[in-house]
Amino acid sequence: MTERRSITFVIAAFNEQDALPLMHARLARVMDALDADAQVLYVDDGSRDGTWEVMQQLAADDPRVGLLRLARNFGKELALTAGLDHVDTDAAMILDADGQDPPELAAQFVARWREGYDVVYGTRLRRDGETWLKRATASAFYRVMGWLSDTRIPRDTGDFRLISRRVLDALRQTRERQRFMKGLFAWVGFRQVSFPYEREARVAGGSKFNYWRLWNLALEGITSFSTVPLRLATYVGVFTALAAFAWGLWIIARTVLWGDPVQGWPSLMTVMLFLGGLQLVALGIVGEYLGRLYVEVKQRPLYLVGDWRPRR
Known part of the structure; x- marks a missing residue:
């Protein structure tokens, strides 16, 4: 050497x-x-x-x-x-x-x-x-x-x-x-x-x-060297769908067997807002990776x- x-x-x-x-x-x-x-x-x-x-x-x-x-x-x-x-x-x-x-x-x-x-x-x-x-x-x-x-x-x-x-x-x-x-x-x-x-x-x-620039640098590092956020979005979506299906079965069973009324508008709005938030988060994660692909394919110096x- x-x-x-x-x-x-x-x-x-x-x-x-x-x-x-x-x-x-x-x-x-x-x-x-x-x-x-x-x-x-x-x-x-x-x-x-x-x-x-x-x-x-x-x-x-x-x-x-x-x-x-x-x-x-x-x-x-x-x-x-x-x-x-x-x-x-x-x-x-x-x-x-x-x-x-x-x-x-x-x-x-x-x-x-x-x-x-x-x-x-x-x-x-x-x-x-x-x-x-x-x-x-x-x-x-x-x-x-x-x-x-x-x-x-x-x-x-x-x-x-x-x-x-x-x-x-x-x-x-x-x-x-x-x-x-x-x-x-x-x-x-x-x-x-x-x-x-x-x-x-x-x-x-x-x-x-x-702190804003440090946050963007952190996003750069994560999206450059990991696809785990994309997989997490998939896992969360699957888990949420299974939980919603199970909850729906429980509501049907409770109504048929015990005659309980279906919960009303407040619970419905809560569920809708929760699922809408999850969808937007997932779209944001996909958008981060898509935006980086957009920059790469332009092949600028x-x-x-x-x-x-x-x-x-």
């Missing part, structure tokens, strides 16, 4: 003009000390502040910096895909622009990679700077995914990881438009190992992921590049 000597740090950013200079100062010190030919690729995901100007200044000051600017905001998953598509080194290491995933751990990730592992992923032992609700919902999501999906997606693991050249090549073959990168990293397989670490607070600025500047 000693011949693998080059690595690219991939950092996708959206409106991170305050965090990037602080993050790069730390990363530059790491690259200076790293026993490898290291460079960094910053991806601007259509930022609306001064992020691109900050990136240009970083590239002017450091010849190891390459820049990629997308034509608009495509979202973190596609920005990350764009960055990995442009990596030409032996490995790539993914970092967040906010500094929560410490670049100082890079040497330890590289050491595990040189032992023969193709993916070294960071598992969070602690999440500083995040509310208890965000920690709780993130923990619940990973456990639900573990139950729903046949692909083993590591718990409490984000995008912070090192991936080898052959994993990069494998990811380039997965061109689905609706992307959940954490699932794709697990799906490609190869030798993977966990690296426990403590996640730090942001170095500057605020999170761009509100995953992303569009507005500016590409390799390192000098």
Whole structure:
């Protein structure tokens, strides 16, 4: 494994003009000390502040910096895909622009990679700077995914990881438009190992992921790597039909044998609203999967590049 000597740090950013200079100062010190030919690729995901100007200044000051600017905001998953598509080194290491995933751990990730592992992923032992609700919902999501999906997606693991050249090549073959990168990293397989670490607070600025965006990302992950919701809708429908049939027989028997009157309008409306709600939920689940098929069949490009500047 000693011949693998080059690595690219991939950092996708959206409106991170305050965090990037602080993050790069730390990363530059790491690259200076790293026993490898290291460079960094910053991806601007259509930022609306001064992020691109900050990136240009970083590239002017450091010849190891390459820049990629997308034509608009495509979202973190596609920005990350764009960055990995442009990596030409032996490995790539993914970092967040906010500094929560410490670049100082890079040497330890590289050491595990040189032992023969193709993916070294960071598992969070602690999440500083995040509310208890965000920690709780993130923990619940990973456990639900573990139950729903046949692909083993590591718990409490984000995008912070090192991936080898052959994993990069494998990811380039997965061109689905609706992307959940954490699932794709697990799906490609190869030798993977966990690296426990403590996640730090942001170095500057605020999170761009509100609860609505996190909810949509969770739906993306579930529908990309599991069909269990579709089967659950079928099972609930069958169970409801059997229960309704049994209840109907009970009403007939009670009326014929004991002369009890059939329950009136309130109970009828309750049953109708209950069944109507179940039908709408089932249609919504089917609609989620159908909408993703609609996006896939159009075969639009995953992303569009507005500016590409390799390192000098």
